[in-house]
Amino acid sequence: MKIVLIASLYRPYSRGGAEVVFQMVVDELKKHHDVVVVSTCQWRGFRSLIPRMTQEEGVRVYRFFPLNIFSFITLLHRPPIILRALWYVFDTFSIHSYWVIRSLLKKERPDGVMTHNLKGIGLTVPRAIAASRIPHIHTVHDIGLVYPSGILLHGEESTLANRCMAFVSGAITRRLFGSPPAVIFASRFLKDFYARHAFFPRSRGAVIQNPIQQNGVLAREHPSINDDGRTTVAFVGQLEPHKGIEFLLRAWENWGREDARLNIAGKGSVEARVRQAAARDSRITYAGYCQDVPSFLADTSFVIVPSLCYENAPMIIFESGALGIPVIAPSIGGIAEYIEEGVNGFLFTPSDERSLIEALERATAVAPEIYEVLSKNAKNSVRDYTVQRYCERLEEVSTEASGVLYAR
Numbered sequence: 118m119k120i121v122l123i124a125s126l127y128r129p130y131s132r133g134g135a136e137v138v139f140q141m142v143v144d145e146l147k148k149h150h151d152v153v154v155v156s157t158c159q160w161r162g163f164r165s166l167i168p169r170m171t172q173e174e175g176v177r178v179y180r181f182f183p184l185n186i187f188s189f190i191t192l193l194h195r196p197p198i199i200l201r202a203l204w205y206v207f208d209t210f211s212i213h214s215y216w217v218i219r220s221l222l223k224k225e226r227p228d229g230v231m232t233h234n235l236k237g238i239g240l241t242v243p244r245a246i247a248a249s250r251i252p253h254i255h256t257v258h259d260i261g262l263v264y265p266s267g268i269l270l271h272g273e274e275s276t277l278a279n280r281c282m283a284f285v286s287g288a289i290t291r292r293l294f295g296s297p298p299a300v301i302f303a304s305r306f307l308k309d310f311y312a313r314h315a316f317f318p319r320s321r322g323a324v325i326q327n328p329i330q331q332n333g334v335l336a337r338e339h340p341s342i343n344d345d346g347r348t349t350v351a352f353v354g355q356l357e358p359h360k361g362i363e364f365l366l367r368a369w370e371n372w373g374r375e376d377a378r379l380n381i382a383g384k385g386s387v388e389a390r391v392r393q394a395a396a397r398d399s400r401i402t403y404a405g406y407c408q409d410v411p412s413f414l415a416d417t418s419f420v421i422v423p424s425l426c427y428e429n430a431p432m433i434i435f436e437s438g439a440l441g442i443p444v445i446a447p448s449i450g451g452i453a454e455y456i457e458e459g460v461n462g463f464l465f466t467p468s469d470e471r472s473l474i475e476a477l478e479r480a481t482a483v484a485p486e487i488y489e490v491l492s493k494n495a496k497n498s499v500r501d502y503t504v505q506r507y508c509e510r511l512e513e514v515s516t517e518a519s520g521v522l523y524a525r
Contacts, residue, residue, distance in 0.1 A: 119151040121227040123218070125189050125237030127156035127178065132193065133355075134432030135258040138327050139233045141504045142511075147176055153225055154178045155218065157238050159188050168217055179221055184213035189237025195386070205265055209289060214239025222249040229515065234258055236265075243294045252519040253297040254511065257307055259429055262290040263314050268359050269427045271449055271467040287314050296320040299518035301511070303327045303430040304451025310427075321518035325511070326455075328504040329435040347376045348481040350445070351417040353407055353433050356385030361423030361447075361468075363387055366394045368423075368473045369401065377481060380417065382407035410436055418488070419480050422446040425468050430455065438499035441492040445476050461494040 124139045126132060131140060146152050158165055158180035165182035185207040192204055229252045235242050246253045261267035263283050273279055296319035302308040305324050311317060356362050369379055381391055382404045395403040407413045420437040427450040434455055437444050444462035446452045456462040463480045466472035
């Protein structure tokens, strides 16, 4: 069976959890199917507007530059807001992407199409697929179809700017996307979010937890808490304000516990602030960008996710669980679906510094034998999140929605 998979970013341009999931699905499906990937490339002159096919690790990959003022990768570096707004307009109504995708689908004649993040390759892609009359499964990774930035801060849900943005942007993208036969969500939160905004009214919606790269890490033994007389807390992720890194640093400074350590890994716009905090406070270590998360977390007691925005299913929660590391996180968005207080981690009130400090106190006060239970529960909570199981569920959903089998 031939399957076309479309996403705006594909290796080597991957940047986050959505791209990791997309890559895992491609690698799994290619074992049993003829898989074709369509993605973007950087501007390399006018020839880059035309799709170019290469063979990459057993997969045919078409890359092209969607006609716009700059690439999606450039957008990630946050150019001036006026240019970003103009870029969003071109991306939303990309006639170029529409005809490129239609022509590729006509050429390849796949049995089905799977799409992931489309911001950057063009929001007209679903229209092109529908016009080609090919069964379509779309996977939603964030709230970006309603809020173009993909970010909604806790406590700012009802501001006039956000309400206007949700009304205008949601109305446009809702019409462009229509209702594919099946839509996949990684959390009930995200499924309910889009239902409230009247998206995908005729689609078969399903919640399927994102897969993780396990590769034997579930068999690893994780050190117990306080083995060396101190508790180590780790943050891994983007160093951006909405990810709560500055909020975490303030809380850590006010907490003042001397036998606790905070290890930070990541890159982003507030990196200088993190470096300053690490230079000022001997309890904080900054390791820069992390490519090997398991190694970085080798001596970690708890992973902390201090997000100030609505998250869907942060990959670091699942990666930590696979390593047997309990997570401290806010009860916001999809996070609370995966973290159970006192079972596989600890929860705190979003953007509440006092609540975060209290969660840190609860976590660091657990006895070694209780920590071992937390660690085992963390592993068990993600044991079934394999890419094989993920693709099996895709098969079930696609069969129910359109009678097309994708996974076998």
